[in-house]
Amino acid sequence: xxxxxxxxxTLGTIILRLLEEKGRMYGYEITxxxxxxxxETILIKEGSLYPALHxxxxxxxxxxxxxxxxxxxxxxxxxxxxxxxxxxASVDELLAFxxxxxxxxxxxxxxxxxxx
Amino acid sequence: xxxxxxxxxTLGTIILRLLEEKGRMYGYEITxxxxxxxxETILIKEGSLYPALHxxxxxxxxxxxxxxxxxxxxxxxxxxxxxxxxxxASVDELLAFxxxxxxxxxxxxxxxxxxx
DNA sequence: AATTTATACATAGCTTTGCGATGTATTGTT
DNA sequence: AACAATACATCGCAAAGCTATGTATAAATT
Numbered sequence: 001x002x003x004x005x006x007x008x009x010t011l012g013t014i015i016l017r018l019l020e021e022k023g024r025m026y027g028y029e030i031t032x033x034x035x036x037x038x039x040e041t042i043l044i045k046e047g048s049l050y051p052a053l054h055x056x057x058x059x060x061x062x063x064x065x066x067x068x069x070x071x072x073x074x075x076x077x078x079x080x081x082x083x084x085x086x087x088x089a090s091v092d093e094l095l096a097f098x099x100x101x102x103x104x105x106x107x108x109x110x111x112x113x114x115x116x
Numbered sequence: 117x118x119x120x121x122x123x124x125x126t127l128g129t130i131i132l133r134l135l136e137e138k139g140r141m142y143g144y145e146i147t148x149x150x151x152x153x154x155x156e157t158i159l160i161k162e163g164s165l166y167p168a169l170h171x172x173x174x175x176x177x178x179x180x181x182x183x184x185x186x187x188x189x190x191x192x193x194x195x196x197x198x199x200x201x202x203x204x205a206s207v208d209e210l211l212a213f214x215x216x217x218x219x220x221x222x223x224x225x226x227x228x229x230x231x232x
Numbered sequence: 233a234a235t236t237t238a239t240a241c242a243t244a245g246c247t248t249t250g251c252g253a254t255g256t257a258t259t260g261t262t
Numbered sequence: 263a264a265c266a267a268t269a270c271a272t273c274g275c276a277a278a279g280c281t282a283t284g285t286a287t288a289a290a291t292t
């Protein structure tokens with residue numbers, strides 16, 4: 001079971017939401033938290049995560065801050081002001097979309113005003 | 117507001133589910149029903165729908181049947197036996213995934229056994 | 233009657249986005 | 263010493279929906 005395609009379009013929102021919740025996080029920490037919180041079902045890969053973080057930063061929604069743990073560097077990310085606003089919009093849109101899909105695939109569609 | 121990316125990975129499932137519900141449908145009818153049932157928020161484009169239908173047919177999950185309405189042709193699609201099975205799996209997977217995402221972006225994540 | 237809109241199919245090429253593979257380096261475990 | 267985990271990064275691939283375009287019939291509007 002590989003929901004790799006389902007994740008498309010949701011990764012940015014997930015990252016923003018986690019930063020909203022936690023204040024600041026670094027990349028590796030995000031992958032571990034998502035893995036943990038999803039019961040090992042959503043495994044964000046480095047090849048997905050880092051480009052996504054860089055894009056969010058380039059868009060001005062998050063900022064990074066390098067912190068050295070011994071000789072190893074960590075890049076902590078946090079939301080900018082525009083990022084906080086974008087997070088709300090993004091989360092709301094995703095929830096609305098998922099609600100719509102849920103209705104679509106679970107309810108019996110009313111044929112009275114359908115096409116055809 | 118463009119959930120074009122969010123739709124990725126869900127279109128096939130939506131089509132299968134609608135066919136399960138309605139028995140048989142033709143392409144244009146699917147676009148109209150989805151548009152209708154989603155309150156005009158999900159607008160499936162021809163460039164998305166027809167390739168998706170062709171792929172489902174190539175995979176043996178649906179079969180088509182041409183019907184002439186006057187001089188105009190309609191291609192009605194319906195589920196095959198494997199398609200019916202796939203529909204259940206596909207719908208269940210999508211629902212589970214959305215539930216997971218919902219938890220991720222709404223609940224407060226417990227930091228007690230998080231990463232870091 | 234002519235024009236526009238809706239119905240109904242289809243495909244080529246673009247863009248986005250997550251992934252696999254690969255690379256570098258430090259730290260912890262066996 | 264060897265291996266796994268931590269922690270960053272990028273390149274090229276593949277999947278999938280979209281735009282634009284094309285063809286054709288039917289209905290609605292002017």
